Amino acid sequence: MARTGRKPTIKDLAQAAGTSPATASLVLNGGWRNHRINPDTAERVLQLAQSLGYRPNQRARALRLNRSSLAGLIVPHHRNRFFAGLTEHFEAESHARGLIPLVASTQRDARIEQKLADTMIAQEVEFLVLAGTEEPARINALCREAGIRCVNVDLPGGTGFSVVTDNHGGARDLTRRLMAGLPPETGALFLGGRRNEYATEARIDGFRTALAESGRDPDVAAIHCCGYSPQAACEAMGAILDGGATLPKAILVNSITAFEGFARFWQGHAADLPDLRVACFDWDPFAACLPIETIMLRQDVETLIARCFAWFDGTALRDGEIEVVPAKVVVDDTRPGATGAL
Amino acid sequence: MARTGRKPTIKDLAQAAGTSPATASLVLNGGWRNHRINPDTAERVLQLAQSLGYRPNQRARALRLNRSSLAGLIVPHHRNRFFAGLTEHFEAESHARGLIPLVASTQRDARIEQKLADTMIAQEVEFLVLAGTEEPARINALCREAGIRCVNVDLPGGTGFSVVTDNHGGARDLTRRLMAGLPPETGALFLGGRRNEYATEARIDGFRTALAESGRDPDVAAIHCCGYSPQAACEAMGAILDGGATLPKAILVNSITAFEGFARFWQGHAADLPDLRVACFDWDPFAACLPIETIMLRQDVETLIARCFAWFDGTALRDGEIEVVPAKVVVDDTRPGATGAL
DNA sequence: GGGATTTGCTAAATCCTTTTAGCAGGTGAC
DNA sequence: GTCACCTGCTAAAAGGATTTAGCAAATCCC
Known part of the structure; x- marks a missing residue:
């Protein structure tokens, strides 16, 4: 018995x-x-x-069986649609393959990031996706040593395979729409992100390309890379205004996080900012409802994750290569299902 | 060698x-x-x-060692601050105890929910937290059978231990602020949520309590429980307007998801809605920036999760009991750190 | 010097499942 | 009768770490 x-x-x-x-x-x-x-x-x-x-x-x-059946994803946090989307699609793709998704957030703390990577490797995840990590190259190396397949999302600084959004093309398209119909002398501002960071530089490039196309001098545009915190973006805007400069009529905000700071600033200065036109390299349903003319761009999180898994499945590119996924400029936010059914 | x-x-x-x-x-x-x-x-x-x-x-x-070292959390999705917050604090508390957090989202699909619960139990997680699940009682029973400790968040319909936000008190405080200074004849509308659902009913109760306190007839208030989808909330608002009724000057929106629909509606009808005052039982940084007078409430996700783990640690209440955590009405959104540093 | 104690280490069982190699008994062919 | 083959199943190893019970050698005490 x-x-x-x-x-x-x-x-x-x-x-x-x-x-x-x-x-x-x-x-x-x-x-x-x-x-x-x-x-x-x-x-x-x-x-x-x-x-x-x-x-x-x-x-x-x-x-x-010597299989962990685990698939790991490391993100900075879950507090915006981009990362939340990555997480959700990662879960779905993992389940489709009989893998258990192990998602962890670093809170942009390098020590936590290191610990999470160690844990993932100790658990011998069968596949690791890195998004928004600070030291992708180091983790790539650890994975290689441990024989773990590893992909970087939007982080080609690493040494492994990368899947990235078409940052250049996205920023260019966004800027084209942003400037459309504005007089040639209209100034433009680029706000947020970090200088020398892959994604930011590519976006600045796309921004300048579109300005040049429209007959403007791209070097005249103001570039304010104040990082990704809402706080910093808000303060950067304030500093420009306090500096006595006239604010440009067109602003491209780099990432929804910086846009959060911009929105906070705008809330206190709406009266000072007539006819402002804004574009954002990211999307959020509430941000899209602000009564400013805002053009937003949605990164194609579903495809980003799908390409990662395609590589994992072995049907995709070789190691060290970069795969580029186009982003979509959001035309109509109010269409049914735009925010996803809840 | x-x-x-x-x-x-x-x-x-x-x-x-x-x-x-x-x-x-x-x-x-x-x-x-x-x-x-x-x-x-x-x-x-x-x-x-x-x-x-x-x-x-x-x-x-x-x-x-016969230990999985896993702690499971099931949420509907990650696309708002409430669930994102639960997830992040759950991760932190798990790590603090040497447990590996296993977070999964159901996308509000009952089949996925069942599968996730099965997986969690098959993995013998040492602790399972359920938030926003459809059938907590069933999963509670499965856990009991498998000897797994299980907690429900904001879902006392289940049979296990529950930690809930003070829905009644929160809605009451929110309503007090919403109606403060308005003439006694001002009508009020409650929008969103589901009838006969624990949290919604408690909030309606708090809403009515505050109306009665201020000398209003609570039964006169309009209650529109249209569910949680943005789409439905948007349409519900439209229906009220189309019905020829005068929109109340004060609206309490139940959950940020419904608020998303409200915001979309508002975007198209701002002109028709002068002097509108709104309160929301949830918080979002962008929603807080909309140029409507909005009073938001933040559920204390940190404490909700902390109480779950306290029970798990064995220092808390007995099985079957309910622990109530107060929520905080947001007074000043623009204070530093309100949105969390990124 | 002999019994008791301490020191420093190890053999082996255990956790539970999967999988390979092969056993025993029966059937069929000639 | 013998050989080949099939059927239906099982013994045992393997996977890698942890832990208990206990062994051999050294040290101590009188």
Whole structure:
């Protein structure tokens, strides 16, 4: 009889069915056709597994099979649509492959980031995606050493395979719309992000390209890379105003996080900013409702994640390469389903 | 010599150090003081572990110790501050206890929810938190059967321990502020949520309490529980307007998700809605920047999660009880750090 | 010097599942 | 009768770490 009070093991199941654990295992794992198990026996085992409430011990299973069945994702946080979207699609793709998603946020703290990476590697995740990490190259190296497949999202600074949004093209398209119909002498401002950071530089480039296209002098545009915190973006705007400069009529805000700071600033200075036109390299449903003419861009998180998994599945590019995913300028925010059904 | 090309096991480490695996294990797990291991030996093992890059196989370890070291959280999605906040604090509390957080989203799909619960139980998570699930009672029962500790957040419909926001008090305070200074004949509208759902009913109750307090007839207030989708909230507003009714001057929106729909409606009808005053049972940084007089409430996600873990730690209430956590009406959105540093 | 104690370490069991190699008994062919 | 083959199943190893019980050698005490 099965030891009472304990969770039944495969031994208990086998004993109850009058077979060996080997047989029970073969039956449960579906390999019994190839192993000439009598259908009656199989049926008996299956029935008993049900009635005993037998659940295989996943740790023993994982040990024996030498598979963790884990897929890891590291993001800075979950507090905006971009990262939330990455997380949700990552979950879906993981489940589709029978992997368990292990999502963790660094809060942009380098120590936490290091710890999370260590944990992921110690757990021998079968696949690791890095988004918004500070030291992708270092983690890439650790993964390589541990034999773990690793992809960087929007972080081609690393040494592994990368999937990135078309930052240049996106910023260019956004800027084209931003400047459309404005007189040639209209000034433009680029706000947010970090200088020398891959994504920011590419966006600045796209921004300048569009300005040049429209006959403007791209070098005249003001570039204020104040980082990603709302606080900093808000203060940067204030500093420009306090400096006595006339604020440009057109602003391209780099990332929704900086836009949060811009919105806070705008809230206090709406009267000083007539006819302001704004574009944002990211999207948020509430931000889209602000009564400023705002053109937003949605990064294609679904495709970004899909390309990561395609590489993992082995059908994609070789190591060290970069895959570029286009972004979409949001035309109509109010269309049904724009914000996703809840 | 260690088998080359493979990850070193504790056997390899022991062999290299000239000891037995038992000794190596004792050294690595710190139990060596009690086991009279020679400090020189311990030092040698530690050194070699470092230089060989030895990492214990977590699956073997978990099997032997019969611990999964996993803590599970199930949420509907990550696309608003409430759930994002729950997730982030859950991660932090898990890490503080040496647990690995396993966070998964149902997308409000009952089948996914069931699958996630099954996975969590199959993985034998040591602790499971349910937030915004459709069938908490069923999952509670499964957990009980499997011997897994389980807590419901804002879902006392379940059979286990629950931690809830003070929905009644929160809605009451919110309504007090919403109606403050308005003439007694001002009508009020409650928008969003689901009838007969615990949280919604408690909030309606608080809403009515505050109306009665201020000498208004609570039964006159319009209650429009249109669910949680932005789409539905937007349409509900439109229907009221189309119905020829005068829109009340004061609206309490139940949840940020419904507020998203309200904001979309407002965007198209700002002119029709002078002097509108709005309150929202939830908070979002962008929503707080809309040029409508909006009073928002922040649920105390940090405390909600902290209380869950306190119960898990065994220092808290008995099973079946409900713990109530107050919420905070947001007074000043623009204070530094209000949106969290990014 | 001999019994008692301490020191430093190890053998072996254990956790639970999966999988390979092969056993015993029966059937069919000639 | 013998050989080959099939059927249905099982024994046992493997996977890697932890932990208990206990061994051998050294030290101590009188």
